[in-house]
Amino acid sequence: MKKNSILTRHNTTGWLFASPGFGLMLLFIVIPFILAIAFSLTNQRLMSPNAAEFVGLENYTNMLDVGILVVDPEIDASGNILVDKNGDNKYPRLRKFTRNNPDYPNVQGMKEWFSFSWGEQKVAIMASDLVFMKALVNTLTFVAFVAPIQGALALILALLINQPLRGIQIFRSIYFMPVVVSIVVVSLLWRFIYDGQNGLLNSVLNTLTFGHFKAVDWLGNQDTALGSIMAMSIWQAVGFHMIIWLSGLQTISPTLYEAAKIEGASPWQTFRYVTWPGLRNTAVLVVIVITMQAFSLFAQIDVMTSGGPLDSTQTIVYQAVERGYGKQDISGGSAMSVVLFLLVLSISLLQRYLTREKN
């Protein structure tokens, strides 16, 4: 066992070689991260003549506080419930309860997140930081759609280009091309593609349906904005994961495929019992990388929608930057990054647990 060379046995040498990398990581990842945790417990500003003060968990409670408000419908003088023109019960405006109303101290300054009917009453879930809540939900939605779709598409592409055909390199390059182009440039181009009036997508759909397709303002519509950004993000990064899958595919020994052929396995059986088990570690890597990339969604939002319309594309990272830098609230932005970190960490740990070697 003592075959190790002098370099690997001597600790100092190892550290010396690792030090440039470690130093950079320390400087640009570890220290800022520790600073973020520290800032999130203070009222630190980006620029201010006031010294920062320790405020405990105030930034976190301001961000995460939710409350419940139960509202009775409006009634007229004779006690009948008023209804609006759709036949639904009419309820008083919530600002009556949430603004300067000492009778409802638990929802002061909160905003309605969503509400549902409970008998005659309306139950409103209130959030003190509505934009953050929406950003949280949007980010999770984005990850939930992008991670599986992007991973699966990348695998399909990898299987397609893993064939020993003439000119297959050209296809590899084409699929990989969007990855090389800056995401900001790609986002700008897609902003034109998605344009609501004379965008490429609307024109194409219009031609394909012989003029029956009614133009959609893809990024200006609450229902389509986040989906449009998902589609574009999947397209942009799918080539990167395709290459990772491809490298995984090429580590699988051809003899296994030959054996499968001799045994008379169908293409699906070959994939299921030879290819997929051989891609196990690659799959773990791809899933974790896609998840982490998806959580850090920022550039597309910044270029294409700025979080709109009506917060339908707000994301945590975009809000963290907007607050910390745009509104100079470093402590609020830091608190948001810490929450994001905990979220990503727990999901990564869960993924590790679910994909662990069971034997």
Add this chain to the structure above:
Amino acid sequence: MKITKKLALTMLSASVLGSAFVSTSAFAKTDLSLWYHGAGNKVEAKVINQIVNDFNNSQDDWNVVLESFPQGSYNDSVVAAALANNLPDILDVDGPVMPNWAWAGYLRPLLIDEAKIADFLPGVKGYWDGKLYSIGLWDSAVAMMTRRSTLNEVGARIPTIDSPWTEEEFNDVLKKLKATGKYDYPLDLGMAESGEWFPYAFSPFLQSFGGDLIDRSTYKTAEGTLNGPEAIAFGEWWQSLFVNGYAPGNSQDPADHETGLLEGKYAMQWYGNWAALKNLNKFGDDALFLPAPDFGHGPKIGAASWQFGVSSASKHPQGASDFIEFALQDKYLAAFSDSIGVIPPTQSAAALTKNYRQGGALAVFYALSKAQALVRPVTPGYIVEAKVFEKALADIADGADVADTLDSAADEINADIEKNRGYSR
């Protein structure tokens, strides 16, 4: 060995040359660094270089060294420099941002004889906390740009500065223009431009309705001014522009914003003096630059563009102030106006310019600045107020509930003021 020797020699000679160069150029003169936001604009660079050279040749004490930054990253550079204790002596600052930098301790009051700027337009004088922190070499103004023939066609009255459109008149014009069916939209507000454009161009509408971003008597609360009945009336009107299809919303194509009026896609455009020349070139006498409508509390437009200030880090505030005072000569004010189309801040400088002199093609903008300009709230918290206002207007345009949105905006502004201990010193 040979190569190293050669290299060493070159380096030696270079350093000798370098030191010789430095010693001649800085002979008995003290360097003053100047940061400017206009990198990449050649005509602008020509004017500012001219001023720097003239100043350096005009006296024997100071030598101003110019460094230009692209506008997009200028503010970031200044903030980073301030955090690293590396600010220049002289820097330029966007008017509404000035109080924030002054409050944060980046700027110091100017040492300029204030009698010299007595007849400057009010918008270019950067007063905060009773002191003059910055002064602009130009101002900008916004007008309702359209064509005489467009308005005549729908029988609309041509408003004047003394008698602008009322709210009813303005809405009526929009309705009639929409009814012609000739335009994609009657009015281009410039929604494609995000950022500072929103508070600069649209907060005057709110102020004309009687609301504001913040209560200017104390600068401590937005409650009641940003979400009071006047502000809600403004919000309802703002929303109606998009609901009625009078103006393109947030997803407006930037290319349409650029050329829509010229191509006849839009009938009117609410835009700044920097775009006025291309309208004149295209429409000639038919082009109109109209004053802001009066929504009840007088017609208003924004004021204050980029201005010069002296950093608190400067060891030579007198020299830095001298440079700024030197730049305030009419010939330079006129040169800026002629090269980049901005509004000169004095009547005498305006008289020297091509477009803003009496009877000049753009003289109306000087008059608009003089008659309607209102600076954005002069408070360090403006930076946050601007962001909050921008989001509120974008949301209302997208159909959000007006009162709730303005409530949220007022709450956010108040929370920020509280977090900053009232922005007092």
